[in-house]
Amino acid sequence: MNRQDLKTIAESAKAEHNQFKHKVCVCCGAGCLSSGSEAVLKKLQDEVKARGLDKEIRVVPSGCMGPCNQGPLVKVMPEYAIYQKVNCENIAAVVQSQLVEKRPIEDLLLFADSRPKPYVNAQEDPFFKKQLKVVLKDCGSINPEIIEDYIVRDGYKALDKVLFQMSPEEVIAEIKHSRLRGRGGAGFPTGIKWETVYKYVADQKYVICNGDEGDPGAFMDRSVLEGNPHRVLEGMAIAGYAVGANKGYAYIRGEYPLAIKRFEAAIKSAKKLGLLGANILGSTFSFDIEIRIGAGAFVCGEETALIASIEGKRGTPRPRPPFPAESGLWGKPTLINNVETLASIAPIINKGGEWYSEIGTPKSAGTKVFALAGKINYSGLIEVPMGMSLREIVYDIGGGVPGGKEFKSAQTGGPSGGCIPKEHLDVKMDYENLVSLGSIMGSGGLIIMDDSSDMVDVARFFMEFCMDESCGKCVPCRVGTKMMYDLLTKICNRQGTRHDLDRLEELAVYVKEASLCGLGMSAPNPLLSTLRYYKNEYLAHIERNTTLEGVSHG
């Protein structure tokens, strides 16, 4: 396939899509599938066919739309009417009323049970209105298993652009100009990382997509891989062109079978069209991608452990330097980027680094996808500009805390992050601000807690996670997390003393500074941040030897 063929595919797919009056997307992301969307999809297809509407209505199984706890979701385009909790019984009514009679069924619309009046056009709902979708733009609107669906929405246009209009140096300059930072958690400037790999001279280089998302409560990368795998694939190919690599690995955790299946399908269809493989689009650039499946170890999300895992070794980290950019997979210069980072590449190339850099805050450009979960009315997947306040996310987008309870804390960054208390609800969410509050952006997990949460128990939960997931290689993490977990349990059981608290604080700083990899270095963060903001709860457990009133031990 050459450049012209890509345009022809886009045009013919567009012409085909334009024949339909409506597009109805049924969310087939992991969340909606588990609440029965596959049966809804089948029923909808049958219903449309039975009514003879299949020439007018195109039914599309799509990726995640966002409000995951309201699933299964069905979106009717172009009206942008979203129906929630759709089942096989009421789907016929939706077709009759919304699609035939053009009368929305208010009782079934998104958030009908919690808003005074639901929005007929869901885009006007605060949940969506406050969001800015860059990474998730096509997620929920296209069939992730049909490559033409992606191509028709400017898919692979960025790859075409870099291959024929840009030099690798120009691509890197554009990414640097966008000020995109790694979305895996650490926030390292992506352009500088690309440039570092580009500068090393080697006979072979690699690009790795880190899809080993493991934080409890995080499902951003999963939804991107499930909902728009081609975007990630295109990002990897562009990265390969920029740094001079012709081989890529997508490391996806084994717990995401649907993401693996769809990414596999994406690779297959891209290869078939010549968008992957030898001489892409007739250029001199060749790039191939293989999938590697993680076997359930959290630590394999750490880049050096991930590389060891791909090499077939025990998945344990090694000290850096040397960094993977210099000596990575099989000792070769390796670029390793997170799923969300790679999914941001194509829009930056298409619209320019300048456009992207203007979104967000001066130090943290662009948008961030958060997995909003916990004690919140509307949980799900959201994408907002960097710098949005936590209050806006919790109250405007998330609809506040349910059951008339009070917001107590927001946990960001999973087991590597910390808890943000009520007094900092107005914090502008970006990399620096979160670090200054003792938390981290992390990969985007955002767990909201109400006043029934015991913060010592929260610290213990995350410490247990880190203890279980420690690879056992270095002493501080292997023994230190176990010691801290035991001490936290003792305090939770109202058997702790001041002496235990001192030991806990001493160990926390030691494990943070002396551990080998990011897992150990960040394992004390939930403990340190709860000690910073909720020390009274620790002291209450110790001094009064009783739990706080109304607090539960989950």
Place this chain on the structure above:
Amino acid sequence: MAKIPVTIDDKPLEVETGRTILEACKENGIEILTMCHLEGIGDVGACRLCLVEIEGINKLLPACTTKVAANQVIKTKTERLKKYQRITTELFFAERNHICAVCVADGNCELQDLGYKVGMDHVRFPYLFPQANVDTSHPMYVMDHNRCIMCTRCVRVCSEVEGAHNWGIKNRGIEVRVISDFDTPWGDSTTCTSCSKCVNVCPTGALWPKTVVQGQLVKQPKMVSELVAKRKMNL
């Protein structure tokens, strides 16, 4: 080889490029505490005893795997590092069941020596007292997991020097254990050559020959270092 200037513990030094901080310190008589390191086998940076402070780098880095760079200002004996060495040592002792009084390595044990070096008068953390096995199935040697500190010298010497790959690691976190073949009794091993290298490099009384009793163990970790050096000389 070109030499580069570095400052270690306020001493201005000239060090050959490509040297690790640990090598540079050894050449210049600066003592660095180590445990997982052994000359002759690859370094893994796991025990964290050799951590040093480098000006301009906010992380502590292991001297064994970090190469010196020109004009670096390195500190190896700050109060913070000494404190962490002590905690690491205490965690070693608290992790498994180290009873010196009944140990073959008593008086000839690198872990015991470390305790004296860091001035550990007692362990401030609760002992974990895990259930650990003793594998006596090998005709000549014993593997006592109670005394293992997971330095993985045995694993590395077996694969890198002997080439037998008998030793491996199972589980993760506090549950990690050294295993023979695919976690079968050492005596059933089809890969072990009974070469004794692992026994000689083990820093504690975890690996020992059946011919000795309490306090009688004499180890020769240098045997491996010398062997590797001789191989390099093509003798």
